[in-house]
Amino acid sequence: MSRALIIVDVQNDFCEGGALPVTGGADLAVAISEYVDAHQGQFDHVVATQDWHIDPGNHFSAAPDFKDSWPPHCVAGTRGAELHEDLDTEYIEAFFRKGQFTAAYSGFEGLLAPEDAVPTGERQPGSMPGANDSPQSAPDGDAIGLDEWLQSNDVEDVVVVGLATDYCVRATALDAVQAGYGVTVIRSLTAGIAEDLDEAVAEMELGGVEIA
Template structure:
């Protein structure tokens, strides 16, 4: 049995200074880095998810209700969609990007980013490739939108990737406790994984996260 750590959406737009900041996001990025540095040997695999919006329709709104609609955030290829600079990517093996053309809260909706889109230590802010498969272009002659990921037969989702690496046990951390962390954890349970959320390595939008935690526990998620 393999064990994986899933780092959910620790991106610039979800941290202080971003377009949809969650209080404590920047500090969490550093705390997750410290945790990974100290505990990476306890995991066989470490992956990260990213909101990666091209045109998600009603998910973006000029008058958001902050339940089903939100201000523009994590637009594909922009600095806001990049992982926060305080999140150390040394041990991250794969990146899964979600929500190109629709709302997507769960990391299990994400598609594997190509190797050339993986951040490196010498990457300058704002220099992340738009991402996608070999079919993805910016301003080229294909029908793909700039920054999009091909979703054809060769697309690899998070569940596919975890299964191919014999993962049965996942641990989830990241942003936000009451939205993408919760959705990822509950989808993990539905997909048949043993799921633990490290409560101290998440931050939420709501001031009261008891309902979100209770929903995860009721769904079979272990809260540690």
């Protein structure tokens, strides 16, 4: 049995100064890095997800309702789509990009990024590969999704952290439960858009997610 940490969408556009900032996002990048450094021995695998929008249709809007539509953010290949500079990528094995041509909140909608797109150690600003990088494919030619990757690595339990508690963290955690994993969300290692996150937390708990 293997255990994996899933780091959700700790990207520049979701942190202070970005197109769609979550309060506390930059501090969260630091906190997650410190947690991984201290606890990486407890995980067999560490992966991360990224919003990676090319043309997501109505997900982008000039007059967003901040529920189903949003200002443009995390456009593939831009600085806003890059991981925050304070998120240490040393232990991250794989990245899963989601939302290229549609709205995508769950990391389980993501596809494995090319091997040369995986940053390790210290990165220079602007170093993330561009929008034209194709996802990795399985031998049959199908792109590799997060669930397939986790299964291929015998993962049974996942811990989810990142941004934002009430959107992509929630969606990723609930999809993980539906896929059959044991799921824990570390609430202190998430930050949300709404001021009151009790409803999102209650929904996750009702859906079978353990909140730590």
